Amino acid sequence: xxxxxxxxxxxxxxxxLLPSSFNSAEGLLSDCSSVIPRGLGRSYGDSSLSSEMLxxxxxxxxxxxxxxxxxxxxEAGVSLADILEVFVPKGWFLxxxxxxxxxxxxxxxxSDVHGKNHHCEGSFSDHVDSIVIATGxxxxxxxxxxxxxxxxxxxxxxxxxxxxxxxxxxxxxxxNSSYINETVVKAKNLAHALELLEKYESTTYSVAWIDCLSxxxxxxxxxxxxxxxxxxxxxxxxxxxxxxxxxxxxxFLLNQFSIQAFNFLYYHKxxxxxxxHHIHYxxxxxxxxxxxxxxxxxxxxxxxxxQFVIPKAAGLDGxxxxxxxxxxxxxxxxxxxxxxxxxxxxxYLSFPMEGYTLALDFKIDSKLFPLLDELDxxxxxxxxxxxxxxxxxxxxxxxxSSYPHWEQFVKIKQQYDEQGIFSSLQSKRLGI
Amino acid sequence: xxxxxxxxxxxxxxxxxxxxxALKGCNLFLVARNTEKLETIATDLKVRGATDTAYAQLDINxxxxxxxxxxxxxxxxxxxxxxxxxHGTLPDQQACEASVEQSLDEIKTNALSTISLLTxxxxxxxxxxxxxxxxxxxxxxxxxxQSNYVYGSAKAMVSTFLSGLRNRLAKSNVQVLDIKPxxxxxxxxxxxxxxxxxxxxxxxxKAIVKSVEKNRNIAYAPFFWWGIMMIxxxxxxxxxxxxxx
Ligand SMILES: Cc1cc2nc3c(=O)[nH]c(=O)nc-3n(C[C@H](O)[C@H](O)[C@H](O)COP(=O)(O)OP(=O)(O)OC[C@H]3O[C@@H](n4cnc5c(N)ncnc54)[C@H](O)[C@@H]3O)c2cc1C
Ligand SMILES: NC(=O)c1ccc[n+]([C@@H]2O[C@H](COP(=O)([O-])OP(=O)(O)OC[C@H]3O[C@@H](n4cnc5c(N)ncnc54)[C@H](OP(=O)(O)O)[C@@H]3O)[C@@H](O)[C@H]2O)c1
Numbered sequence: 001x002x003x004x005x006x007x008x009x010x011x012x013x014x015x016x017l018l019p020s021s022f023n024s025a026e027g028l029l030s031d032c033s034s035v036i037p038r039g040l041g042r043s044y045g046d047s048s049l050s051s052e053m054l055x056x057x058x059x060x061x062x063x064x065x066x067x068x069x070x071x072x073x074x075e076a077g078v079s080l081a082d083i084l085e086v087f088v089p090k091g092w093f094l095x096x097x098x099x100x101x102x103x104x105x106x107x108x109x110x111s112d113v114h115g116k117n118h119h120c121e122g123s124f125s126d127h128v129d130s131i132v133i134a135t136g137x138x139x140x141x142x143x144x145x146x147x148x149x150x151x152x153x154x155x156x157x158x159x160x161x162x163x164x165x166x167x168x169x170x171x172x173x174x175x176n177s178s179y180i181n182e183t184v185v186k187a188k189n190l191a192h193a194l195e196l197l198e199k200y201e202s203t204t205y206s207v208a209w210i211d212c213l214s215x216x217x218x219x220x221x222x223x224x225x226x227x228x229x230x231x232x233x234x235x236x237x238x239x240x241x242x243x244x245x246x247x248x249x250x251x252f253l254l255n256q257f258s259i260q261a262f263n264f265l266y267y268h269k270x271x272x273x274x275x276x277h278h279i280h281y282x283x284x285x286x287x288x289x290x291x292x293x294x295x296x297x298x299x300x301x302x303x304x305x306x307q308f309v310i311p312k313a314a315g316l317d318g319x320x321x322x323x324x325x326x327x328x329x330x331x332x333x334x335x336x337x338x339x340x341x342x343x344x345x346x347x348y349l350s351f352p353m354e355g356y357t358l359a360l361d362f363k364i365d366s367k368l369f370p371l372l373d374e375l376d377x378x379x380x381x382x383x384x385x386x387x388x389x390x391x392x393x394x395x396x397x398x399x400x401s402s403y404p405h406w407e408q409f410v411k412i413k414q415q416y417d418e419q420g421i422f423s424s425l426q427s428k429r430l431g432i
Numbered sequence: 433x434x435x436x437x438x439x440x441x442x443x444x445x446x447x448x449x450x451x452x453x454a455l456k457g458c459n460l461f462l463v464a465r466n467t468e469k470l471e472t473i474a475t476d477l478k479v480r481g482a483t484d485t486a487y488a489q490l491d492i493n494x495x496x497x498x499x500x501x502x503x504x505x506x507x508x509x510x511x512x513x514x515x516x517x518x519h520g521t522l523p524d525q526q527a528c529e530a531s532v533e534q535s536l537d538e539i540k541t542n543a544l545s546t547i548s549l550l551t552x553x554x555x556x557x558x559x560x561x562x563x564x565x566x567x568x569x570x571x572x573x574x575x576x577x578q579s580n581y582v583y584g585s586a587k588a589m590v591s592t593f594l595s596g597l598r599n600r601l602a603k604s605n606v607q608v609l610d611i612k613p614x615x616x617x618x619x620x621x622x623x624x625x626x627x628x629x630x631x632x633x634x635x636x637x638k639a640i641v642k643s644v645e646k647n648r649n650i651a652y653a654p655f656f657w658w659g660i661m662m663i664x665x666x667x668x669x670x671x672x673x674x675x676x677x
Pocket of ligand 1: 105158389
């Protein structure tokens with residue numbers, strides 16, 4: 001069966017394995033030689049692709065919930081959408097959420113995902129108490145910060161390479177309303193945007209959408225959106241989305257001009273320099289979930305997301321250099337999302353480090369990867385790195401020079417996977 | 433719907449349906465043969481919002497147990513408001529062709545067991561003059577095809593039985609719902625290649641909840657199967673018999 005991830009590139013022939021219980025996961029593993037766990041396939045590149053895939057689809061049950069503490073235990077295939085549907089009406093919210101709710105708990109842990117509140121709350125695994133994982137050679141193991149702690153730190157952010165997460169216990173956050181008090185501010189350029197991000201540092205959620213095609217003194221012109229959970233409004237989970245792009249559209253629909261128009265319209269749609277809104281969490285956190293399979297918009301060749309982080313000190317200079325290079329290339333990106341990261345954590349391969357992160361979507365064609373190679377050099381020069389869950393092409397060298405703990409990671413992986421049965425296209429490319 | 437009883441509660445479609453009712457805060461009584469799975473599902477449903485859950489073990493072909501299971505379920509929270517019958521197997525058609533015993537076993541699991549339950553339930557609900565009986569049959573029951581007519585004929589038998597029961601219970605204010613799914617991506621069909629006509633168990637679950645709410649009689653799920661089956665039913669037999677279906 002042919003399968004790819006969110007970027008529709010690359011696709012591989014795979015044998016799909018569907019464990020329906022912890023025991024069956026162990027049983028299926030005994031017959032694997034090159035396997036990688038798979039959640040909802042919302043990673044962009046090749047980290048969830050291999051010739052054998054352990055899909056968590058049938059592991060989708062809740063196991064316990066403590067209404068006093070908000071501590072929930074569930075199987076790894078439960079999605080963030082499931083959690084919201086069940087718990088928002090009861091007054092609980094995700095501690096950290098990425099920009100789509102269609103990801104699994106297993107995927108959220110394996111990529112150690114971050115949200116708009118990283119500067120206040122860290123990443124997803126910082127709210128995880130313990131994990132049950134099926135390993136390659138040590139059977140099913142429960143790990144936490146105190147039990148098999150190395151396995152815990154390697155699994156959080158470990159891109160599925162230490163084994164298949166079967167279940168996890170993590171803490172939800174209490175809310176009194178499903179609404180967000182949002183403030184929207186326009187920033188005229190990059191310096192202004194960074195200044196505003198700093199100004200709203202103590203606001204729980206913040207993100208900026210950058211228009212990548214503006215140049216000169218408008219370089220980095222953006223819209224900043226910050227928010228806090230509201231105290232007013234009902235506790236209601238979101239509605240199901242109505243729109244769908246069922247087939248891959250012809251790639252030519254997305255070109256420099258349509259993207260420029262989109263960015264222009266988006267920037268000017270927000271008329272006021274400053275405005276406040278009371279909005280449901282759904283459009284605030286998941287603006288794109290309203291259109292199912294929007295990835296098909298990029299056509300058959302697929303697309304990728306280039307997401308990097310650079311340390312705070314490199315901030316303005318580094319970002320300017322990169323945005324300049326992109327604007328020069330005239331390759332627009334529909335979505336360029338800028339965020340501040342707080343301190344990183346102790347996981348060996350987690351992406352976040354204190355600084356700024358920018359994510360850009362690009363349609364894949366023959367000229368793209370040379371441009372990204374150039375951007376890699378700039379990122380590396382400023383002491384930054386790329387997000388593994390978005391990556392589809394970085395070199396082994398780039399990875400090893402920017403993830404300082406990769407060797408420790410490999411050591412622990414080998415300890416729990418002696419035969420090396422867990423691997424993905426990405427791990428082979430990166431030499432881990 | 434306050435009290436819901438489900439046979440074949442470990443089926444993927446039944447479980448997805450139970451989740452919908454759990455979100456609404458119903459009491460859920462689950463019946464199936466694998467207690468370990470029942471335990472996991474019951475726990476999950478409780479977290480999702482079911483007011484209470486209970487389960488009982490039953491191999492559906494132990495017909496003599498049916499009465500006592502129904503009594504047990506009705507004694508738990510008072511009268512059951514909705515019964516969903518969902519158990520089923522997808523027979524190996526070729527193996528059935530080679531074995532009378534296997535054919536009859538499959539007919540027993542997919543039809544006779546259900547008819548046993550429906551006979552008991554029909555009397556109960558008729559007396560009580562309320563409630564809903566929902567049964568998952570299949571579009572396969574609409575016409576026999578060489579690739580799976582043992583399964584198809586069992587489902588057809590249940591559908592015809594339901595039609596009669598509905599006719600009888602209409603005056604007693606009891607809903608009799610026949611749910612006819614098309615292709616659904618569940619463990620039953622794990623070996624099949626999936627295409628655009630395939631639905632997820634959650635889609636069928638939503639259709640079931642809605643059809644119960646709207647007091648429907650027959651529900652193709654997803655609805656477009658109504659059109660497909662209309663065409664298939666109307667192909668003249670002299671042509672149909674030559675098709676490779
Ligand atoms: C529209 C959109 C917005 C996004 N926004 C953000 C964002 O704001 N922040 C952010 O951090 N990310 C974001 N992402 C990326 C996404 O959150 C991650 O890629 C996430 O890991 C996807 O989860 P998944 O369940 O789809 O996993 P998959 O894509 O299927 O797998 C991703 C990785 O997790 C591993 N994995 C999956 N399940 C398991 C398991 N049970 N056990 C062990 N390993 C497992 C896989 O092997 C693979 O390495 C976004 C993605 C999209 C499409
Ligand atoms: N999937 C489809 O494409 C499709 C299409 C049309 C109709 N249907 C119908 O939908 C219903 C649900 O099926 P599904 O797709 O959800 O498949 P499923 O997940 O395989 O469920 C089938 C269920 O039937 C149970 N069962 C089988 N024999 C039994 C017995 N002797 N005693 C007790 N329980 C028994 C199984 O129990 P165990 O868990 O113990 O094995 C299982 O829970 C079935 O009636 C099926 O015919 C399915």
